[in-house]
Amino acid sequence: MEIFLEAKSTFYKALEEIINRAYEKGTISQKEIYDVLTKYNCNFPVIEDRVFARNGSYQKNIYVLKRHDSKTYRLRIDTKIEPYVTNLEIMWLKLIMSSRYAELFLDSSTIEKIKKLKTAYVPPIDMSLIVPKNYSKILGREDIKNIAPKLKMVLRSILEKRLLRYTYIARQGQVFKNVVGIPVKIQYSLKDDMFYIIFYSLEHKTFAKCIIQGIENMTYEEGNFDREQVLKEYELYLKNAKAKQPIIIEVMNTKNALEKAFCMFSSFEKSARYLKEKNKHEIRIYYYEFEEAEIISRILYLGKSVVVTQPQHIRENIISRVRNALKVYCDNYMV
Known part of the structure; x- marks a missing residue:
């Protein structure tokens, strides 16, 4: 039935959450059930009657719950609904595996699991139709083997709240040597297929947006700083820099x-x-x-x-x- 197809029915998601909550806690209250139905916009009489088995026609009821007491319910079968992926999701996962950046963000074990996923039919996709082609005429696409170490250093710096010392070569050729900064954010541009790193300079108290291809000689720098304060300064900077009209x-x-x-x-x-x-x-x-x-x-x-x-x-x-x-x-x- 279409009512149980996840891609077509919010009621499926509501019922999945009700069942899994009842399984984890042992019981689920009538109020919790109503709250879940409301969350998924399924709180109308026909659905409520089916969930609580109040419908006069036996075939129209959904017998997954049984009354435990006046305010709570239990599952009729002691099992939960395991997560699964639809054919459409499998197609999407296999598509992103064709990206040269997949290995930057997924471990090899995850990639292997995705490769083993099977679906009835995956139509051939011409990647030339969707891969961006408007690459920068100044900077070429850097080899993934050169990008990976830089991104990993930046990610580690963000997670461990560490300073980075680096040299940056701007598009126009200016060279900024031995800059000490805190990476705040990583951005990706679909337009020209490039990664950008936003650094906060402790010396100049400003933010700089750097193309990853132009960053060289990155090393971790010892030093203490208040990352929360830096992020507050960053948010204030963005607030003040926002254009007054779109x-x-x-x-x-x-x-x-x-x-x-x-x-x-x-x-x-x-x-x-x-x-x-x-x-x-x-x-x-x-x-x-x-x-x-x-x-x-x-x-x-x-x-x-x-x-x-x-x-x-x-x-x-x-x-x-x-x-x-x-x-x-x-x-x-x-x-």
Whole structure:
């Protein structure tokens, strides 16, 4: 029955939680059952009658519970529902195994377990359709064997609250030697398939976003610091850096522009709505001021399918850049 298919029914999840709670505790109260049904939006009379076996028709009742006393129930069969994966989930797991980053975040034993999962049918997937191709023209994709040690050092530094000393080579070629910082966050950009590390500099009391390819000579640095205080400073920094209004764009759903827009801005907080009168989608992008140049670059990448409506200074910036590009093009390529 579809009511028991996890992918199609929230009632399955509600019943699974009720059974497992009753199994773990020995009994489950009537209030707890109601709370679970409410949590999954299943708290309506037909479902309640089936769970509590109050329905006049025997076949419409679900006989998993039996009354223990006036306020609690027990399971009729002393067993719980073991977790399982659906065919769709197996397909997804096998797909992520094709990523070159899988070994960075999963142990070999977990990878082997996923490889052994079997499903009735897994259709072939052309990875060239979904793997990002808009790689940086300045920095190439670093070999996974070179990325792994860096990421592991950063993760260990975060978990163990340790300082890192490193040298950073920026995209424009500037070299920052022997910087001492605290890694606060790891970010991944789907747009250009790169990892970024956000460091907090103890010396300058500021935050820097570094491309992992540009980080060299990382070593652990001895020293004491209050990590909780650093995180508070980080949150305050983000709060003060948040743009006062979002960038609002209108996207025509042509040439997959809408899908591209959601992909390009997947790492940003955003909201969207359909403008029926214009047959366009409006996307509001909430961002930090230091991300403005990056957002403008992504908007330009989407081309004429996107129009910026607000704020005015972003519109003027994009118009200016387009005009300059046209001027350079016309000056160099006479038609």
